[in-house]
Amino acid sequence: MTSMNTAHLPPGPAPMPVVGNALQFRRDPLSFVRGVQRAYGDIATIHMGAFPLILCSRPEHVRSILVENARNFTNREFAANLRRTLGDGLLTTDGDFHRQQRRLVQPAFHKKRVESYAGIMLQHTHALLETWRPSAEIDILGAMQALTMRIVAKALFDVDVQREAPELGQAFTDVIENPVGLPFSLRGLPIDLPFTPYHKHMAGLRTLDAYVFGLIARRRAEGRDVGDIVSMLLRAQEEGASMTDQQVRDQTMTLFAAGHETTANALTWTFYLLSEHPDVREKLLAELVDVLAGRDPTADDLPNLPYLDAVVTESMRVFPPAWTQGRYAQGEFELEGYRFPAGTTVMVSQWVIHHLPDIWGDPAIFRPERWSETHGRKIPQGAYFPFGAGPRICIGMPFAQMEARLLLATILQRFSPQLVPGWPVVPRPRVTLRPKYGIRMSLEPTRLPALARR
Helix, strand or coil: CCCCCHHHCCCCCCCCCCCHHHHHEEEEEEHHHHHHHHHHCCEEEEECCCEEEEECCCCCCCCCHHCCCCEEEECCCCCHHHHHHHHCCCCCCCCHHHHHHHHHHHHHHHHHHHHHHHHHHHHHHHHCCCCCCCEEEEEEHHHHHHHHHHHHHHEEEEEECHHHCEEEEHHHHHHCCCCCCCCCCCCCCCCCCCCCHHHHHHHHHHHHHHHHHHHHHHHHHHHCCCHHHHHHHHHHHHHHCCCHHHHHHHHHHHHHHHHHHHHHEEEEEEHHHHHHHHHHHHHHHHHHHHHHHCCCCHHHHHHHCCCCCHHHHHHHCCCCCCCCCEECCCCCCECCCEECCCCCEEEEEEHHHHHCHHHHHHCCCCCCCHHHHHCCCCCCCCCCCCCCCCCHHCCCHHHHHHHHHHHHHHHCCCCCEEEEECCCCEEEEEEEEEEEECEEEEECCCCHHHHCCC
């Protein structure tokens, strides 16, 4: 961040002494950023402490910052808090190092390789379904986190975390729910005593580190390539890619965390939305009956399930798992008639842009039909970016997209989870957008034969 002449900044809410707008932001980040956009327009200034942050709220801003001029905007400075957990992984690095690391990991996400993971996804989904009982109540968020963690662990790292380290899910939750440092927390003082947020964060991180470093040591001791990402990174290390064990850990931790968190949240919000919109659920079930007739979906089936695709896409518009992205300008730039100096920090928020009325018409409404071929062509590039955009777009996007659709299609043919009456559903923005209290749902069996249209 840098100091600058505030007289030449876009308008925004008046900052308080010392803390700026940080208290308002922390109190309710989602309402705050949307309120700023409504009150001050498409480009506005908010202050985190003494430093200004430019909130950019148009699709063309997304294109300019994340795509067209991506090399002028770095991620490292904004991701300082995330680096405490993930280290120097794909989410927190920039420049030549980021491009080198991305090339090393890319083979794991090639189309054919991703499609080969479908069997693992279905196997673990069926294992979960065998434990579900009709009318039982569960926290769907916890269930989806456990499921997607098992899938990513087996697909990318060839380990069974349910058997080897069942505490990993709680460790990830402790790290994410107890962030340290601004902008997500003003409580993150380094007081490592029981029951403090900092202690919970660090205890979770120590558990994760112990497991990941142990996995690295085990792979090295095995002395053979088992085809997983850790083996891939260790082989690159041996071939002179200048990777330390810490860097192998950082990439492993990043892919492990991001590989399950986004999909778990997306599925959780989708089950909630389907429970609240039974007409959408019935239409989706009818498509599943017509195409699958009760069998498991495959990767080849997905192009023939357009409404399934629309449901997941629309869910990630209404509740984007990644709700904001920040960048730091290396050089000066212009936007909306303003000239900003090097060192300016900018934010583009999926939560804001995914809910702009002039683009979406009825942004608060869950309406998958807006993604039909006719309507989809009218959505401007940059208006929808749940996985980011440009050269830093999420490397695991193909994996997450296939996983969400296969898991949803498989589960819905057995169960149609229903929200427990009166359960509070409150989005809670941390690194990702989670439901604050989880989402308690009743497991109601799906009656597919009554929906068949054949």
